[in-house]
Amino acid sequence: MTRPALIGDIGGTNARLALVTPGAVDPHDIQSLPCADYDGPVSAIRDYLTRVGAIGARAPREACLAFACPVHGERVVMTNNHWAFTKTAVREALGLTLFKVINDFMAQALGVPHVTADQLVTVQAGEAAPHAARLVIGPGTGLGVAGVFPGRHAWIPLPTEGGHVTFAPTDEREQNLLRHFRNRYGRISVERLLCGQGLLDLYLAHCSLKGAPPRYATPAEVTEAAGSGDGVARDTLLRFLKILGDVSGDAALTLGARGGVYLCGGILPRLLDWLPESRFLEAFAAKGRMSAYTGNIPVQVVTAPWTGLLGAAEALHNEEVE
Numbered sequence: 001m002t003r004p005a006l007i008g009d010i011g012g013t014n015a016r017l018a019l020v021t022p023g024a025v026d027p028h029d030i031q032s033l034p035c036a037d038y039d040g041p042v043s044a045i046r047d048y049l050t051r052v053g054a055i056g057a058r059a060p061r062e063a064c065l066a067f068a069c070p071v072h073g074e075r076v077v078m079t080n081n082h083w084a085f086t087k088t089a090v091r092e093a094l095g096l097t098l099f100k101v102i103n104d105f106m107a108q109a110l111g112v113p114h115v116t117a118d119q120l121v122t123v124q125a126g127e128a129a130p131h132a133a134r135l136v137i138g139p140g141t142g143l144g145v146a147g148v149f150p151g152r153h154a155w156i157p158l159p160t161e162g163g164h165v166t167f168a169p170t171d172e173r174e175q176n177l178l179r180h181f182r183n184r185y186g187r188i189s190v191e192r193l194l195c196g197q198g199l200l201d202l203y204l205a206h207c208s209l210k211g212a213p214p215r216y217a218t219p220a221e222v223t224e225a226a227g228s229g230d231g232v233a234r235d236t237l238l239r240f241l242k243i244l245g246d247v248s249g250d251a252a253l254t255l256g257a258r259g260g261v262y263l264c265g266g267i268l269p270r271l272l273d274w275l276p277e278s279r280f281l282e283a284f285a286a287k288g289r290m291s292a293y294t295g296n297i298p299v300q301v302v303t304a305p306w307t308g309l310l311g312a313a314e315a316l317h318n319e320e321v322e
């Protein structure tokens with residue numbers, strides 16, 4: 001009997017765990033466990049393995065886990081929950097012979113080449129250059145930006161800190177927004193605006209600029225209110241998508257992402273109906289002399305719920321990933 005390998009995509013709130021046949025990327029026995037219920041990855045994984053019967057002769061000897069925090073050191077401390085561990089302790093406790101720990105956005109990037117066409121929604125058709133880099137960009141709790149490049153033997157991930165580049169306004173409204181945020185925070189990164197909290201902050205800034213009393217307190221409420229015809233919430237959402245278009249186009253230029261742009265993360269699949277109405281594509285392509293270049297790059301929204309697990313499975317035996 002072949003032992004399955006263990007893969008995981010672990011965020012601040014949930015640990016998504018699954019098994020995979022070594023060499024394959026399709027996860028099975030997927031379960032999402034609340035991180036708050038466990039004192040760390042070992043107890044969560046032991047519970048998971050018992051639940052799915054992957055114990056004894058079926059206990060995994062290989063694992064790749066993606067975490068939503070920096071992972072280069074031996075000691076990993078999660079940013080948004082109480083988990084902290086050393087890689088050696090996890091490897092030994094689980095009896096693993098191969099153990100890889102990667103960042104969760106690296107997992108998103110490595111998962112993108114394995115997402116099937118029915119889980120992609122086309123925003124701009126364009127023409128993909130098969131040997132060029134692909135850009136993976138995703139507003140969620142933060143703004144992840146990464147590349148993935150088709151190497152000769154394996155997909156090569158290109159992690160970046162592109163969420164932290166400086167916000168560049170392109171019209172008067174954005175000049176006013178920049179002034180508003182600069183008074184509060186000083187320098188403004190694009191992540192400050194393009195994440196869940198950023199959507200809410202953009203809404204509050206719009207209220208302040210328009211002299212309207214704020215009525216909503218979470219990003220989801222802003223989205224819902226925009227759908228019910230609230231003018232300020234609607235302007236906020238359309239502006240969020242327009243700025244995402246600017247930033248995605250800039251990142252595509254920087255990376256040379258003629259292989260395609262993939263919009264991922266938890267927020268975009270909820271805004272699919274708003275994309276055509278927004279100026280996302282206009283902003284994505286409006287790059288002066290390079291407008292024909294960006295205008296020809298395929299842009300798609302990734303709606304696959306387990307992209308990070310696909311990426312962890314890809315990373316397990318990918319020699320480009322340590």
Ligand SMILES: Nc1ncnc2c1ncn2[C@@H]1O[C@H](COP(=O)(O)OP(=O)(O)OP(=O)(O)O)[C@@H](O)[C@H]1O
Pocket residue numbers: 010011012013014068139140141142195196197199219220221223224265266267270
């Ligand atoms: N309907 C919505 N509209 C806009 N933003 C939303 C909506 N629902 C949730 N959000 C925001 O999306 C963000 C979470 O994004 P996402 O689902 O990508 O999580 P994540 O960054 O992958 O974290 P984790 O891995 O812990 O789940 C939060 O800031 C949340 O407030």
